[in-house]
Amino acid sequence: MSEQATLTAAPIRVLVVDDQPLFRMAISSLINDEPDLEVVAQAENGLLAVERAREAEPDVVLMDVEMPVMDGIEAAGLMQEHVPCAKVLMLSVVEDDERLVEAVRRGVHGYLLKDLRPDQLFEMIRAAMRDESPVSPALVGRLFAQLRGGTRSPAPAPVIEPRAALSERELEILRLVADGLTNRQIGRQLHITEGTVKNHVHNALHKLHMENRIQAAAYVVRHGLGLPPQFD
Template sequence: MIRVLIVDDDPLVRSALSLMLGGQSDIEVVGDAADGEAGLALVAELEPDVVLMDIRMPVMDGLEATRVLHQRPAPPSVVVLTTFDADDHVLRAVAAGADGFLLKDTAPSDIVSAIRTVAAGDAMLSPSATRSLVSRLRSSTSSERTTAAAERLTVLTERELEVAVCVGRGLSNSEIASELYLSVPTVKSHVSRLLTKLGSTNRVQVAMVVHDAGLV
């Protein structure tokens, strides 16, 4: 079972998400909170696998809560849900450590799919969020940024770099395994080392480095 915590200041949204996810045989909603601070307390208490996190909330917003959460050991995956499809929100969510970014009007089946995807260790961005992220990266990449990103990648082995490029292309672990003729557990091990060596908290941040270096 994938244990999910919902953090949103709108009680109707919390109820709708709980009702929708409650019909899934492999997902269990273990709790909900109305702000980031309360959400952090429930994460410590309930130990969910995935947190659905709103951005705009009182007391502590979702971006700050995500940032604090990813400073803890073994944090859950975080999927940021928002009504705002803006470049700065995507970038700030990624920087905070979010593993996914979806609009609240995303189809229920896609939200369920996103939860399963991040629970499996992959990243999930809505198509519009992905376009925003790539567009921002392309427009802001300078020669200094490209050089800095390339230097960061020098710590990787040849195989790790191949995996990093696949991550940058948005491939899942199973797709990387198929393309590089590796087992899925081996790919997961490589991704884990990538995160450590690059000082990244999730796959999207690895993808940003690869994009900055001009490898995809």
């Protein structure tokens, strides 16, 4: 991030949720060292996380999956009801396919493994604010493989046929999202601006009645729209 942007933009407000005090405080300290990020609250379980989120109104919630009282995935569902503007990023130590799919169904904006380097985590938080729904690279292929072969739907079915609803450009972009590309990478590959990519993703979400790009890309994969029409 440029120095000028750091000086003029308000910092991204983060709520850190983890039942391990040492990890929670350490990650909060690292985040606060970044000039464009600020931890505004902490919580040790999902129930308190919802309460803290309602009080602090964070931009991003960085939340552990496995916690006592209420786990992170259940809390993520409540966040959608009570703090819909907050972007929830799940943190996990294990590659649990079932929990990953359930998190997507609950409308989380990203799913990260705790083996990320600090600079990767910071970029994931910033990516969430760009509506890029970050997922740890090791999990991208597992997510869509699970959704291709699974029986559980990652999101409510849209009321209209997706191929009829989406333009070819929107489908093309969602296929690249399903490959794990960011808006910037998609823009470079298609020779369009990052802003144009974001607009296409936003329009596709609106047409499919979905909350984030992970859900939309998963729907494309599940319904056999992962290849152009002539290859279906």
